[in-house]
Amino acid sequence: xxxxxILVTRKLTDPVEARLAADYDATFxxxxxxxxxxxxxxxxRDHDALVPTxxxxxxxxxxxxxxxxxxxxxxxxVGFSNIDIEAARDAGIAVSNTPDVLTDATADxxxxxxxxxxxxxxxxxxxxxxGRWGGFxxxxxxGTSIQGKxxxxxxxxxxxxxxxxxxxxxxGMEIVYYNRSPVGELGFEARRLESIEAVMAAADVVxxxxxxxxxxxxxxxxxxxxxxxxxxxxxxxxGDSVDQDALIEALARGRIAGAGLDVFAEEPEVPKALRExxxxxxxxxxxxxxxxxxxxxxxxxxxxxxxxxxxxxLPCRVV
Ligand code: DGY
Numbered sequence: 194x195x196x197x198x199i200l201v202t203r204k205l206t207d208p209v210e211a212r213l214a215a216d217y218d219a220t221f222x223x224x225x226x227x228x229x230x231x232x233x234x235x236x237x238r239d240h241d242a243l244v245p246t247x248x249x250x251x252x253x254x255x256x257x258x259x260x261x262x263x264x265x266x267x268x269x270x271v272g273f274s275n276i277d278i279e280a281a282r283d284a285g286i287a288v289s290n291t292p293d294v295l296t297d298a299t300a301d302x303x304x305x306x307x308x309x310x311x312x313x314x315x316x317x318x319x320x321x322x323x324g325r326w327g328g329f330x331x332x333x334x335x336g337t338s339i340q341g342k343x344x345x346x347x348x349x350x351x352x353x354x355x356x357x358x359x360x361x362x363x364x365g366m367e368i369v370y371y372n373r374s375p376v377g378e379l380g381f382e383a384r385r386l387e388s389i390e391a392v393m394a395a396a397d398v399v400x401x402x403x404x405x406x407x408x409x410x411x412x413x414x415x416x417x418x419x420x421x422x423x424x425x426x427x428x429x430x431x432g433d434s435v436d437q438d439a440l441i442e443a444l445a446r447g448r449i450a451g452a453g454l455d456v457f458a459e460e461p462e463v464p465k466a467l468r469e470x471x472x473x474x475x476x477x478x479x480x481x482x483x484x485x486x487x488x489x490x491x492x493x494x495x496x497x498x499x500x501x502x503x504x505x506x507l508p509c510r511v512v
Contacts, residue, residue, distance in 0.1 A: 197241040197502050202228050202249050205269065206484065209491025213244070216499070230255065237261045242501070244494055247272050248460065253280035265501045267494040271295055271352075271481075273511050274406025274431055281512055288511040289497035292351065294489035295481035300355035302480040303400050303429045306453025307344075307360070309474040310425045311398065312336035313451075316471040337397075337423070337450070339364050345396025346370035347389060347412060348430070349379070353402035357383055369395050393419040398427060405431025405456075414439030417449070425451045429480045432457035441466050444473060455480050 196218040201210070204225035213219045220240070222228055227248050228236075236243070238260045245251060247270035256277060265287045266276060273290050281288050309315060313336045320326060320334075344360045346353045349372040360366040361381045368383035371392045375385070386392050393399055393416050403411050412435040420426065426449060428435050437458040443449045444467075451472035457463050460478060467473055481487065497507050 197498075198239065199242045199244055199498065200236045200240040201244045202233065203246045203269075205244075205491045206488040208488055209495060212492070212495050213498075216495070234258050237263045241265065242267060242498055244269060244498070245275070246270055247275050249275055251276045251281075253277045256280045256284045256286060265289075265498065267497045267501075268511075269490050269494045272404055272406075272431060274404055274433070278512055286512075287501055287507060289494070289501075289507045289509045290511050291490040291493040292509055294493055295486050296351045296355045298483050298486040299352045299429055299480040300359055302455055302476070303352070303356040303402075303427055304359050304364075306427045306429065306455065306474055306476065307339065307398055307400065307425070310427065310451045310453035310472075311339055313472075315474045319471065339366055339398065341365055341367070342397035343367045343369055343395055345392035345399040346383075347392060347399060347401045348372060348403035349376045349383075349385075350402060352429070353400070354379060356400055356402065357381065366398075389416050390419045393417070393424075394421070396424060397421065398425045400427040401430050401434055403430055403434050405433040407433070410434055410436040412436065414442075417443050420449050422448065423450050425449065425453065427453040429455045432460060437464070444470055 198218045201213060201219055201221045203222060210221065234255045237255060237258045240263055242265040243263055244267050263286060267289050268276060269291060271290050271292045273288060276288060278288060313334055317334045344366040346357050346368065349370045357368045358381050361368050369386050369392055370383055371386055371389050401412055410433055414436050417439050426440060440452065441464060444452060453474045455476040456478055463475060467475060493509060497509055500507050
């Protein structure tokens, strides 16, 4: 029997590409750049499945393209806001994601940003690399200790919990959080507050862990206005989960102390105003970027493809 035809839209790690090449009639995008929308739409007609990443926008029009052959999308990412999920459901296209394997790496990145922002690491390194360091000082470049401070988690899912656990157990932070629905036993001390506003107002550091892709940002200008002047905002989830313009305005006016961002509203565009601020640490969406984790994510996507073409239940079905 002919092997299913799959399109892999971006470069994956070598072991994952080798597995897909062995098991499928796989087309690999030779460049590690997002494919143009027209090429992706055309590929919908002559492949059985797509293996995209979170940087590939798969809109309704693409899923409804005349003569579509794709029946399965194995997204390499836990987030799937790049795919119009309702349109996929309507078209009867199965979609899977890659949860769990990236939880720890992403929580590590949240901690990295919390520490970098509160300790003003970017400004200090910039000064040193510019050859402006005059030597040790007791009073220059002082940051803020996080020990005993309040970490506010917006979205107590897998990555929110892993971040809170690290902050509580490893760094002595007190945890408050907002989650739409009650969460079960966390295994560490944390207080659930009734609203996003309450968490924003109580926290010294706010860390955002909610999916993107909504019609409007979940964390709004009004929420940011509730933050303490001394507080920091961290985002390792999706850029469109936070009102980016309002965040820039708050940072520019000194309404909050700083931020640590791994994700942006219109990636790869990062507003100049942010790039010029010394009070923010900026990373290029590397939350899960370790060799081990990116390979594990690829294998989870491959496991989902295998299950689909074997007629079995998908291990990580989204729709
Ligand atoms: C995801 O998986 O959704 C991340 O944003 C990319 O690793």
